[in-house]
Amino acid sequence: MSPRRTDPQTRTALVDIAAGLLAGEGPQALSARRIAAEAGSSTMTVYTNFGGMSGLVREMVHEGFARLEAYFSHVPETGDPVADMALLGRAYRHNALTNPHLYAVMFGGAAPAGFSLTAEDRQHGRYTLGTVVRCATRCIEAGRFRAGDAELVAHQLWTAVHGLVTLELGEYLIDPCNAGVVFEAQLTGLMIGAGDEFEAATRSVRESQARLAAEFGGVTPYPSASDPA
Structure with a gap:
């Protein structure tokens, strides 16, 4: 007998429901019965699609990174690699605030x-x-970042933006140092820290902000530093 086929849409719905329960109510809310009830299906659906609860949680992690990769894929390579880098930072934040239930599980x-x-x-x-x-690597080759290990630079940028987003999701960043204000300053500071000149970094970060709406369908799920509180 051939293995039973699963519906990709059903799998995605179950992942979102489970991640929402986990983020909103904690691990005690996560059960096959509760997830099935929320999805309007039988508990067998969970086991058919994921083999059990551990498989479902693991799928949340994989789905979270798949969505992040999808956001990154909307950032094209341009003649300004520093603006591209800043836009990747915006994409990271955009994904986290759009999928906060998955973000909590991914890490x-x-x-x-x-x-x-x-x-x-x-x-x-x-x-x-x-x-x-x-x-x-492109930023280094263009002479915008100082010569060095591109992988180390990427890790430094990742940890910095990840830390800010985590604090933002926890609602720790409030006026006058709200998330939008801190994020814009952070992006410029990170580019300068990697070796870029102040004026060039400022210009590229502003360019990345202008590109945000175009690259992500005109939807900005979080306020920018210039938006009113």
């Missing part, structure tokens, strides 16, 4: 008892970072 911040990320799971994140490494 092991929310998971049921007995579940832990494997090296393979974490490799999804490292693979996604390859886009940032390639952009860092």
Whole structure:
């Protein structure tokens, strides 16, 4: 007998429901029965699609990074690699604020008892970072960033933006240092820290902000530094 086929739309719906429960109510809310009830299906649907709860949580991690990679794919390479890098930072934040329920699971911040990320799971994140490494290489080759290890530069940028987004999702960044204000200053500071000149970095970061709406369908799910509080 051939294995039972699964519906991709059903799988995605179950992932979103489970991640929402996990982020909103904690690990105690995560059960096949509760997820099935929210989806209007039977508990067997969870096992058919994921083989069990651990498989479902692991799929949340993979789906989260797949969505991040999709956002990164909307950032084309242009003649200004620093603007491209800043836009990748905006894409990272955009994805996190659009999919906060998955973001919490991707890095092991929310998971049921007995579940832990494997090296393979974490490799999804490292693979996604390859886009940032390639952009860092272009910034170095263009003479905008100082000569050095592009992978190390990418990791430094990743940890900085990840930290800000995590604080933002936790609602720790408030006026006068709200997330929009801090993020814009952070992007410019990161580019200067990597070796760019102040005026060039400022110009490229502003260019990346102007490109944001065009690259992401005109939808900005978070305020910019210039928006009213």
